[in-house]
Amino acid sequence: MRNLIFLFILVALLPSSLLAATEVYPLATAEERERFQGLLAELRCPKCQNQNIADSDAPIAQDMRDETYRMVRDGASNEEVFEALIARFGEFVRYKPQFDRRTALLWTTPIIVVLIGLLVVIGTVVRAKRQPQATATLTDEERQRAQQILEDGNPKP
Amino acid sequence: MKRLLLFIPVILAVTLGMVLFAGIGKDPSHLESALIGKPVPAFELTNLLAPGEQLDEQVFKGQVSLLNVWGTWCPACRDEHGELVRLARSEGVRIVGLNYKDQRDLALQWLSGLGNPYAVTLYDPAGRVGFDLGVYGAPETYVIDGDGIVRFRHVGVVTEQVWRELLEPVVRQYQEQG
Incomplete structure (x- = not known):
């Protein structure tokens, strides 16, 4: 009740x-x-x-x-x-000011910032892809030298 | 080039800092009047001191005036009243009063007790003219030039400093032009 x-x-x-x-x-x-x-x-x-x-x-x-x-x-x-x-x-x-010359920056800043962010992301991705894979691998000559250095620096018991 | 790119965050941070720093100390409650550069809105009100007398925006024609919005319900208006009396008597400033959302007998009592600095006082019990002017808190003081154009608005108490630094330069400027 x-x-x-x-x-x-x-x-x-x-x-x-x-x-x-x-x-x-x-x-x-x-x-x-x-x-x-x-x-x-x-x-x-x-x-x-x-x-x-x-x-x-x-x-x-x-x-x-x-x-x-x-x-x-x-x-x-x-x-x-x-x-x-x-x-x-x-x-x-007015909580939502009208779009005109004075408020153009106010309204477009978010879009501009997002675009800049997108450009940065795209730039980073493209650069990473374009990076020549060759630098990661060694020529036969280099490999031989590296092997030698490793063996010299770490002598077998 | 790569090195230079590394400075971008620093530059952005400094810019943002400057923008924010510029805002420090600004009073966000001080809004510029939407009427600056525009004529005083048309009105028809009675004279506070003479209920039978109709007044309109012609009261501003011919010379630079201060328009002071006040009411007996407004404590800050009491604070500035002495300064208004001094301006009217010693500095020869023409002040038009707008008695805003008030009662005639209370307003008359106030003027006879504290002195009357107003060349003429408009009686606006409904606050209609105050609304048209964009008054959002008494006291407010406007500078109106001789053509009845609003030139400046001060929201808040008029002190000697406010007069000297804000109002007087505008008043003198339009007195010279007119």
């Missing part, structure tokens, strides 16, 4: 945080609600810099949520929402 009550409380508590957002920001369709949540997760709070505006309790995050909600409700596209907030707070508020 006790377990049952405990379970009931757990179940009752679980979705409350999920429901909270939809209660405060009623949207008509499930699609809109999902889009709204996605936007909140992708917008960064300028005050608490390592939180998105869905998680942040800062008043400014509240204002940004309200504005995002208003725009989504009025049918704005995701791009329009981003643009409106970037115009006010700067590129900083």
